[in-house]
Amino acid sequence: MKKIKYILIFMMSFAFLTSCFDDETGLELNDEGNNVAGFTNTTENVSKISSGEEYQIELQMKVSGPTILDLTSDITVSYAATDASTAIEGVHYRIDNPTTTLTKANNYLGYGSIVMLTEGIDAPLDGPSPILVLQATTTSGDGTVVASGKPVSVTLNYACDSNLDGTYTETQEYWRAGAFVSSTTRTVTFTKTGVGEYRTSEVGHWSQASLGYTPGFTFYDVCGAITIPGQNLVDTYGNWVVGVAGASSVDDITGDIYMEYEIEYPEGTDDRVYYVTYVKQ
Numbered sequence: 001m002k003k004i005k006y007i008l009i010f011m012m013s014f015a016f017l018t019s020c021f022d023d024e025t026g027l028e029l030n031d032e033g034n035n036v037a038g039f040t041n042t043t044e045n046v047s048k049i050s051s052g053e054e055y056q057i058e059l060q061m062k063v064s065g066p067t068i069l070d071l072t073s074d075i076t077v078s079y080a081a082t083d084a085s086t087a088i089e090g091v092h093y094r095i096d097n098p099t100t101t102l103t104k105a106n107n108y109l110g111y112g113s114i115v116m117l118t119e120g121i122d123a124p125l126d127g128p129s130p131i132l133v134l135q136a137t138t139t140s141g142d143g144t145v146v147a148s149g150k151p152v153s154v155t156l157n158y159a160c161d162s163n164l165d166g167t168y169t170e171t172q173e174y175w176r177a178g179a180f181v182s183s184t185t186r187t188v189t190f191t192k193t194g195v196g197e198y199r200t201s202e203v204g205h206w207s208q209a210s211l212g213y214t215p216g217f218t219f220y221d222v223c224g225a226i227t228i229p230g231q232n233l234v235d236t237y238g239n240w241v242v243g244v245a246g247a248s249s250v251d252d253i254t255g256d257i258y259m260e261y262e263i264e265y266p267e268g269t270d271d272r273v274y275y276v277t278y279v280k281q
Contacts, residue, residue, distance in 0.1 A: 033065070033066055034065060034144055034145065034146045035063055035064065035065025035066070035067060035068050035071065035142075035144050035145045035146070036063070036064060036065055036145070036146055036147070036148040036149075036150075037061070037062070037063045037075050037077045037102060037108075037136055037139050037145050037146070037147060037148060038061065038062075038077070038079075038135070038136035038147060038148025038149075038150050039059055039060065039061055039079075039112065039134060039135075039136065039148070039150065039151070039152035040059075040060035040061060040062050040152075041059075041060060041152055042150065042151070042152060042153065043152065043153050043154075043155070044059060044152060044153070044154045044155070045154075045155045045157065046116060046154060046155065046156055046157060047157040047159050047195045047196070048116055048118060048156075048157070048158065048159065048195065049118070049123075049159050049160065049161050049162075049195065050118040050121050050122065050123040050158040050159065050160065051118060051161060052118055052119045052120075053118055054094075054115050054116070054117055054118070054119075055115065055116040055118070056113060056114075056115055057113065057114050057115070057116050057154070058111040058112070058113050059111060059112050059113070059114070059134070059152060059154065060109070060110075060111060061077060061079075061100060061102060061109075061110050061111060061112050061136075062102065062108055062109050062110070063075055063102050063108035063145055064108075065144075065145070067144060068108065071104060071108070071142055071144070071145070072104060072142075073104070073141040073142045074101050074102065074103045074104060074141055075101070075102045075103075075108060075139055075140070075141040075142060075145050076099055076100070076101045076102075076139065076140045076141055077099065077100055077101075077102060077112070077136050077138075077139050077147065078098055078099045078136070078137050078138045078139070078147075079098055079099075079100075079112050079134050079135060079136045079137055080095075080098055080134070080135065080137050081093075081095070081132060081133065081134055082133045082134070082135050082151060084131075084133040084151070084153075085130075085131060085132050085133045086128075086130050086131045087130035087131055087132040087154075087156055088130065090117075091117065091120075091121075092116070092117055092121075092130045092132070092156055093114050093115060093116055093117060093132050093156065094114070094115040094117060095113075095114050095115070096113070096115060097113070098112075100112045100113075112134070114132065114134075114154070116156055118158065121158055123158040123159055123160045123223055124158070124160065124222060124223045125158055129155050129156055129157045129158065130155075130156050131153050131154065131155050131156070132153075132154040132156060133151050133152070133153050133154070134151060134152050134154065135147075135148075135149070135150075135151040135152075136148050159195055159196050159222060159223070160196075160221075160222065160223035160224070162195070162196045162221040162222075164190050164192070164198055164221055164250070164257065165189075165190050165191055165192040165198060166189070166190060166280055166281070167187060167188070167189050167280070167281045168187070168188050168189070168190065168257070168278040168279060168280050168281060169185065169186075169187060169278070169279045169281055170184075170185065170186050170187070170188045170202065170276060170277070170278050171183070171184075171185050171276070171277045171279075172184050172185070172186075172205070172274055172275070172276045172277075173274070173275040173276075174204075174205045174272065174273075174274055175272070175273045175274075175275070176271065176272050176273070177270075177271075178270075181205075182205060184205065186202065187281070188200055188201045188202045188216075188278070189201040190278075193218070196220050196221045196222055197218065197219075197220055198218070198219055198220075198221065199214075199215075199216050199217070199218050200215075200216035200217055200219070201215050201216050202215065202216055203215070203216050203217045203233065203234065203241060203263075204233070204241075204263050204272065204274065205272075205274075211233070211234050211237075212234070212236075213234040213235060213236040213237075214234050214235040214236070215234065216234075217231060217234075217241050217261075218231060219243070219248075219259070221250065224249055224250040224252060225248075225249055225250075226243070226248035226249055226250065226257065226259060227243055227248070228241065228242060228243030228248065228259065228261045229242070229243070230242040230267075233263060238265060238266075239263050239264065239265045239271075240262075240263070240264045240265065240266075240267040240268075241261060241262075241263050242261060242262055242264065243259065243260065243261045243262075244260040244261060244262065244273075247259075247260035248260055248261070254279075255280055256277060256278065256279050256280075257277070257278040258276070258277050258278075259274075259276045259278070260273070260274070260275055260276070261273075261274055261276075262274070
């Protein structure tokens with residue numbers, strides 16, 4: 001009987017305590033608080049050729065928050081560089097207009113802009129790329145929207161002018177398991193796909209027809225230093241194509257390109273190694 005008595009007392013106490021809470025009040029609190037306006041991303045990477053030109057860079061901004069659907073006014077956001085920046089104003093960047101308007105018609109999405117400067121800057125840089133840290137500072141248009149405290153770190157990468165696209169004569173030595181297999185010569189093309197980024201028309205000792213899918217491999221040229229990032233063979237097979245670190249480059253005098261890369265299976269093993277020279281036609 002005592003056990004039943006204690007159980008009844010516990011149940012009555014629990015019911016009393018829970019009756020003290022207003023469920024509706026708890027739910028209404030979810031709609032309280034400010035909306036925030038600021039930069040969408042926390043990091044951005046910008047790569048431009050250091051040719052003396054000025055480049056307009058747009059950075060995504062937005063308004064977000066619990067009552068954004070109730071907003072009716074356009075929101076003007078101001079932003080500025082913070083002391084965490086290593087980029088120098090007037091040397092690496094300039095801000096011509098430190099405000100932007102995020103409109104309801106565009107779902108409160110928009111862009112802030114900076115100008116990346118390259119005049120007097122020689123690439124590659126001796127040290128790390130400068131970083132510009134921006135932060136929204138003030139807003140106007142609706143009292144429920146405040147400036148976001150979340151900054152965006154913009155890395156300003158200075159690249160050399162790169163013009164490696166074109167047709168080349170490829171001379172290739174193919175080794176497997178440390179033994180020479182074959183030497184071939186053929187015509188290949190390099191297609192420019194970005195700043196210092198290229199795609200070859202051939203990869204390994206195979207032909208396009210025998211592999212199918214996306215021909216060749218992707219490589220990067222940064223002021224004459226060639227890197228071949230790890231990638232699946234023709235972006236499809238499990239074989240891993242990757243450059244030998246520090247081995248590939250462009251000859252400053254002749255313009256010939258030398259590359260060393262491996263095709264590994266499984267990834268991380270020495271399987272096939274290619275020593276390749278490209279001479280522009």
